[in-house]
Amino acid sequence: MKKFSAVLFSIFLFLNSPNILNGQTKSFDSIFLNDFNSALKTGYALLRSPSDFNENGFAKLTGAIVVTGALFTVDKMIKDFAVNNNTKTGERIFQFDKYWGNAYTAALAGGLYLTGLFARNDNLRTLGLKASEAFVFSGIATYLIKVTIGRRRPYAGKSPLFFKPFQFTNNDFHSFPSGHSTVAFAVSTVMANYYKNYFWKIFWFGTATMVAASRIHHNQHWLSDVFAGSALGYFVGRFVVGFNPGLSKHSGSNLSFYLLPNGLGVRFSLY
Numbered sequence: 001m002k003k004f005s006a007v008l009f010s011i012f013l014f015l016n017s018p019n020i021l022n023g024q025t026k027s028f029d030s031i032f033l034n035d036f037n038s039a040l041k042t043g044y045a046l047l048r049s050p051s052d053f054n055e056n057g058f059a060k061l062t063g064a065i066v067v068t069g070a071l072f073t074v075d076k077m078i079k080d081f082a083v084n085n086n087t088k089t090g091e092r093i094f095q096f097d098k099y100w101g102n103a104y105t106a107a108l109a110g111g112l113y114l115t116g117l118f119a120r121n122d123n124l125r126t127l128g129l130k131a132s133e134a135f136v137f138s139g140i141a142t143y144l145i146k147v148t149i150g151r152r153r154p155y156a157g158k159s160p161l162f163f164k165p166f167q168f169t170n171n172d173f174h175s176f177p178s179g180h181s182t183v184a185f186a187v188s189t190v191m192a193n194y195y196k197n198y199f200w201k202i203f204w205f206g207t208a209t210m211v212a213a214s215r216i217h218h219n220q221h222w223l224s225d226v227f228a229g230s231a232l233g234y235f236v237g238r239f240v241v242g243f244n245p246g247l248s249k250h251s252g253s254n255l256s257f258y259l260l261p262n263g264l265g266v267r268f269s270l271y
Helices: 002-015 028-052 055-072 075-084 088-093 103-118 122-149 179-192 198-217 223-242
Strands: 253-260 263-270
Touching: 028 103, 028 122, 028 223, 055 223, 075 198, 075 223, 103 122, 103 179, 122 179, 122 223, 179 198, 179 223, 198 223
Parallel strands: none
Antiparallel strands: 253 263
């Protein structure tokens, strides 16, 4: 735990460039509301994004579905291999899901955003905002799919083909897709795109991959769960990185919050 905290702190300092104060005069609450409105627009555009798929997009989606379906045929074999080869060395190696793809991921994303906000560092604040969006949107999407499909986790039964949909509180039927894998790849994709550095990208995508492997090792997910989650997370991360709310073509509706002299205002418009 101490080692992981030190790693997070090192990343935190590495990303926080020397240009701490840049003379901005906007109030913190005004900047925060602008960012919140931006996140709402990003979420809405992400929700609408399947309607914008071109042939290439549909081909990638079809490929991901086909591969996921194919992995269903080897899920039990992979599970049995992981369970039968669970060693102390393996336990020491596959610890990544304890520190990434969960609350620690949210803490890093939120920490980056708040540091950028209060230090008036726009680059760091934007990175934190994008990472936070990736965490929230991928988490929501994963939960909705989990509840709808209701796949049983490998530790709860032998068959990978047992489903019990709409189990909102029963975690035994929240196997597909892997939430850790989805969130890990979503936020890691945002982080990896912050610097155009080969080793930087290897670190983040390697970490996300080890999270996915750790979920199989701990018998929490089938192989197809972590593949689907990884693919979904990568898509969300790529979308968040590439989306510019100011250039969005989804302008048919607008929900925004703004400051009033005596409080907070809300505006919703359809046009």
